[in-house]
Amino acid sequence: MIHQMAPWVPTFIQSTKNTTQPFLPFQLATIDKKTNTPRCRTVVFRDFLFKDKRSNVLTFHTDIRSGKMEESFSGDLNSSAPVEACFYFPETMEQYRFSGECFIVCEKHLNVPPELSRKYGILSPSVCGHHKQELYEYEAELDEEKASREDGKQEDNGKPQPNEPQPSVDTSADALLEPTDFQPPTIKEWNMEVRRQWYSNSRSSRSQYRKPEPGKPITSETSKQLDKIQRGVDGANENAGLDNFAVVCLCIQQVDYLNLKGAGGGERAIFSRVTDNHNTSLECWDEEHVCP
Secondary structure (H helix, E strand, O other): OEOOOOOOHHHHHHHHHHOOOOOEEEEEEEEOOOOOOEEEEEEEEOEEHHHOHHHOEEEEEEEOOOHHHHHHHOOOOOOOEEEEEEEEEOOOOEEEEEEEEEEEEEOOEOOOOHHHHHHOOOOOHHHHOOOHHHHHOOHHHHHHHHHHOOOOOEOOOOOEOOOOOOOOOOOOOOOOEOHHHOOOOOHHHHHHHHHHHHHOOOHHHHHHHHOOOOOOOOOHHHHHHHHHHHHOOOOOOOOOOHHHEEEEEEEEEEEEEEEOOOOOOOEEEEEEEEEEOOEEEEEEEEEEEEOO
């Protein structure tokens, strides 16, 4: 079966509920593809992909103009990058080290390679039924944008653009799905997820994405622009900066969980994702308890 919650997810969710921090920062380690140099940053956990804990995919936000893009992806939005993320919860003395790979989805790149969706069993929301109402509230907005474009727009070859395939499986959120039910998210659904996460940010957070390009030298011009944005008098509309906003998806292969408050001086468990070689959308997890 597919689309099953990984065994580490309930423990991780409980850890996030136990923390007193308003935001959940964690450390993200990547390798610069050009220089083979390790890079580490602090980012903020946002949500599970499509607000669905059974996706087993963690997300955070980034500016596509930032150094992460060139260092981790060499500027190629179609690629994925190896990654390790480390969460620590001081209240409960728990640590999670997530190893796997990540990919980026944004308004400028909604065509996520199907092989990535299949590799990690990322399903169309219309197939698995997760949080349709919250995700699809942005459908009307996207339809309105599409209708505002010039009528009869065609591709370069003169042929009309094909409509996205509509999922043929209609299941409830609690249904057990088989590998044959697999259908990846459509471009429109990826776009709705980008919008959902964009609007989940405060106005102040969204304003960060219309600032001058990260790393650009400070000049009198950029200083004035930063000051206006800080004071909210730059005259930009609510969605200014959306083109620079991206959702980074962390696809987990292994979890190293450490609880220093566990019985007997602590406990440690390693969860490893195992897939069927003949059908990568079918997965299970091995759980091994080891010395802390």
